[in-house]
Amino acid sequence: xxLINTVSLEKAEGKxxxxxxxxxxxxxxxxxxxxxxxxxPAIFDNQLQxxxxxxxxxxxxxxxLSHIRYLVAHNLNYNFCMDxxxxxxxxxxxxxxxxxxxxxxxxxxxxxxxxxxxLAFVVKAVKAPSSIDADDINRLKEMGWEDRDLVDxxxxxxxxxxxxxxxxxxxxxxxxxxx
Numbered sequence: 756x757x758l759i760n761t762v763s764l765e766k767a768e769g770k771x772x773x774x775x776x777x778x779x780x781x782x783x784x785x786x787x788x789x790x791x792x793x794x795x796p797a798i799f800d801n802q803l804q805x806x807x808x809x810x811x812x813x814x815x816x817x818x819x820l821s822h823i824r825y826l827v828a829h830n831l832n833y834n835f836c837m838d839x840x841x842x843x844x845x846x847x848x849x850x851x852x853x854x855x856x857x858x859x860x861x862x863x864x865x866x867x868x869x870x871x872x873x874l875a876f877v878v879k880a881v882k883a884p885s886s887i888d889a890d891d892i893n894r895l896k897e898m899g900w901e902d903r904d905l906v907d908x909x910x911x912x913x914x915x916x917x918x919x920x921x922x923x924x925x926x927x928x929x930x931x932x933x934x
Contacts, residue, residue: 759925762793788918819870827915835922869898877912
């Protein structure tokens with residue numbers, strides 16, 4: 756049982772109810788970290804703004820962002836959201852076999868070359884931040900990525916870390932989805 760009180764789907768109102776409804780309609784589930792953030796309406800609203808930002812991102816594709824979330828969760832052994840993001844990857848057509856391949860080697864994905872390079876960068880940066888050097892950044896820029904893209908992609912991956920810590924501290928259900 757969670758150590759904090761959150762707002763359930765049944766008790767949600769206003770923006771929160773709209774957001775929950777959108778997730779239920781599009782994915783059939785509510786991400787547990789989003790439910791956790793419902794304990795703080797301002798933080799919940801901030802998370803919705805982040806979701807909207809990435810949903811409409813001009814260069815980071817939905818597929819790339821899903822891969823980033825899944826692999827960061829996998830590498831952090833963040834069970835809360837591995838299932839959720841695996842569910843999203845499967846909706847994109849990946850099979851369990853494909854997912855096992857990218858767990859072992861992030862470059863074995865089905866993304867376009869440019870997106871694959873960004874994915875590898877984010878995974879490497881989260882695993883070992885000090886291993887990133889100018890060559891890593893320059894390779895991405897040569898592929899057409901801009902500074903904004905690098906920051907946005909890495910921020911998306913690193914965001915999984917704060918959710919993981921908070922979920923553990925507040926002893927939220929290990930399942931990342933509320934259905």
